[in-house]
Amino acid sequence: MKLATTVLGALSLFGYVHAHAVVYGIWVNGQDQGDGQGKYIRSPPSNDPVKDLSSPAIACNVNGNPVSEFAKAAAGDEIMVEWYHNSRGDDIIASSHKGPIQAFIAPYTDGNGASATWTKIASQGYDSSRDKWAVDDLIANGGKLPFNLPSNLAPGKYLLRHEIIGLHEADATYDVNPIRGAQFYPSCIQLEVTGGGSESPGQNFGFNQGYSYSDPGIHFNLYQCPNEGPEGGFSYGCFGEYTAPGPEVWGA
Numbered sequence: 001m002k003l004a005t006t007v008l009g010a011l012s013l014f015g016y017v018h019a020h021a022v023v024y025g026i027w028v029n030g031q032d033q034g035d036g037q038g039k040y041i042r043s044p045p046s047n048d049p050v051k052d053l054s055s056p057a058i059a060c061n062v063n064g065n066p067v068s069e070f071a072k073a074a075a076g077d078e079i080m081v082e083w084y085h086n087s088r089g090d091d092i093i094a095s096s097h098k099g100p101i102q103a104f105i106a107p108y109t110d111g112n113g114a115s116a117t118w119t120k121i122a123s124q125g126y127d128s129s130r131d132k133w134a135v136d137d138l139i140a141n142g143g144k145l146p147f148n149l150p151s152n153l154a155p156g157k158y159l160l161r162h163e164i165i166g167l168h169e170a171d172a173t174y175d176v177n178p179i180r181g182a183q184f185y186p187s188c189i190q191l192e193v194t195g196g197g198s199e200s201p202g203q204n205f206g207f208n209q210g211y212s213y214s215d216p217g218i219h220f221n222l223y224q225c226p227n228e229g230p231e232g233g234f235s236y237g238c239f240g241e242y243t244a245p246g247p248e249v250w251g252a
């Protein structure tokens with residue numbers, strides 16, 4: 001009995017060590033806004049990825065219900081969403097989970113965020129001049145990468161959706177092979193925006209409709225350059241053409 005318990009404990013520990021990621025909170029103009037989990041973040045119960053593009057969880061993860069608080073920022077402010085792996089300040093996410101990091105915004109809703117109300121405000125993919133994916137930079141920067149809210153964003157309540165996409169199994173697609181496929185880590189933050197902006201984001205993008213398994217930003221081979229032969233193998237420096245999924249970044 002004792003042995004069985006120990007083995008089960010070891011197995012569940014092993015499972016938990018799987019190298020996913022989750023959001024702790026946000027920083028505004030370099031200021032830590034504190035632990036937002038379950039407060040101003042619609043935090044999922046685990047750091048597991050979402051892979052099913054037909055699930056509403058692709059928008060705000062598996063627990064996209066409203067929470068009671070709002071983080072506050074002004075139009076144009078610098079935002080950093082702080083990610084971690086199992087505990088704050090750890091190794092953030094496995095270095096194998098290379099891929100883009102994007103930010104979207106939508107008018108606040110009590111719903112789960114699955115409607116087509118989103119606008120892309122930031123996107124970082126692959127930088128061929130440095131051989132670095134956004135995830136590489138996220139790890140190097142302790143889980144935080146800066147982007148700015150649009151400077152003319154109208155004040156009001158919003159959902160801010162930050163997303164890591166792990167491409168390490170994206171040479172397969174989830175609809176064909178559900179144990180593999182691109183790994184999406186979406187996290188929705190309730191944000192109250194102040195300032196004198198006047199533009200309302202209007203791309204009306206929806207993830208269930210707009211993300212597809214045939215998108216070359218989602219079905220992507222991280223291990224073989226497009227112009228190399230079938231034996232191409234693992235090699236960086238050839239992903240300059242990578243385009244993250246979704247619309248262009250909105251400028252306001």
Ligand SMILES: [Cu+2]
Nearest residue numbers: 018019020097
């Ligand atoms: Cu993972």
